[in-house]
Amino acid sequence: MEILTITGTKRKGNSLLAARYIAKNLDAEMEILNVADMKIEPCKACYACLFGQDCMIEDEVSMLFEKIENADAVLLISPVYWLDLTGKVKMLLDRMFMALPYLKDFRSKRGAVVYLYGFEDLRGWASNTYNIFLRVLGIEPLAVVGINAALPGEVLKNENVEKLNVIVDVIKNGRRIRSDGQCPVCLSEIFRQENGSLRCPICRSKLDINLNIINEGEVMRDEWMDEHYEWLRGMKRLYMEQREELSRLRDIYGI
Ligand SMILES: Cc1cc2nc3c(=O)[nH]c(=O)nc-3n(C[C@H](O)[C@H](O)[C@H](O)COP(=O)(O)O)c2cc1C
Numbered sequence: 001m002e003i004l005t006i007t008g009t010k011r012k013g014n015s016l017l018a019a020r021y022i023a024k025n026l027d028a029e030m031e032i033l034n035v036a037d038m039k040i041e042p043c044k045a046c047y048a049c050l051f052g053q054d055c056m057i058e059d060e061v062s063m064l065f066e067k068i069e070n071a072d073a074v075l076l077i078s079p080v081y082w083l084d085l086t087g088k089v090k091m092l093l094d095r096m097f098m099a100l101p102y103l104k105d106f107r108s109k110r111g112a113v114v115y116l117y118g119f120e121d122l123r124g125w126a127s128n129t130y131n132i133f134l135r136v137l138g139i140e141p142l143a144v145v146g147i148n149a150a151l152p153g154e155v156l157k158n159e160n161v162e163k164l165n166v167i168v169d170v171i172k173n174g175r176r177i178r179s180d181g182q183c184p185v186c187l188s189e190i191f192r193q194e195n196g197s198l199r200c201p202i203c204r205s206k207l208d209i210n211l212n213i214i215n216e217g218e219v220m221r222d223e224w225m226d227e228h229y230e231w232l233r234g235m236k237r238l239y240m241e242q243r244e245e246l247s248r249l250r251d252i253y254g255i
Pocket of ligand 1: 009010011012013014015016078079080081082083084116117118119120122123124149150151152
């Protein structure tokens with residue numbers, strides 16, 4: 001099995017060790033793509049890639065797709081920084097309209113998220129953004145696992161190794177595992193309160209306080225993604241139609 005591990009930390013610490021442990025126990029070949037070392041420019045929001053054109057930005061983003069093409073499984077193993085994902089991973093995520101031509105192929109790949117954090121009270125919401133990262137590539141995370149490891153090497157403490165074994169298991173068997181407190185549909189760990197029930201911000205499922213499904217949401221599913229890209233292309237066309245009218249608004253306010 002060929003594994004691609006995506007990470008976004010400069011430290012040769014917990015993420016790297018977690019990746020090595022998982023690959024060794026899967027008896028897999030592993031390549032590591034360290035996003036922190038990549039040249040990544042911000043998305044220009046031109047939508048060219050949504051209309052089948054190559055991205056005009058000259059940087060290293062497209063190498064991600066070649067690497068995923070060659071992998072059977074994609075692991076996203078990366079730390080929490082200030083309650084969120086690390087910066088370069090977000091920059092890469094912002095460019096992922098470019099994934100559109102690859103979605104059909106990538107949907108057959110296995111994937112999982114491991115996020116490392118140093119302080120239980122500061123786990124934040126990185127788990128959800130890392131979850132989204134795989135989903136915009138068309139890969140459904142089979143597990144989203146948070147590991148408390150502050151010092152480099154702590155990821156290999158006993159209780160943490162048990163969590164790494166969960167990842168080994170899901171990638172080996174292709175079976176999804178949901179941890180306590182995760183959305184039954186998409187494994188989100190964060191919820192919005194809405195009129196006495198909970199709303200999952202990723203899949204938009206309506207859940208009760210015990211996370212039982214009241215209405216299952218479909219956002220970020222394959223069919224939804226296909227429709228969303230169609231909608232985005234429609235929005236570009238709409239903008240071209242309304243551009244002059246919108247520009248007149250600017251004139252009214254003199255800005
Ligand atoms: C700049 C910075 C910000 C961090 N912010 C958080 C945080 O908000 N919450 C937390 O639990 N840990 C935080 N940490 C701790 C790391 O998530 C933790 O040490 C992790 O194991 C690092 O992974 P690595 O060894 O793979 O780089 C932060 C570390 C750094 C360097």
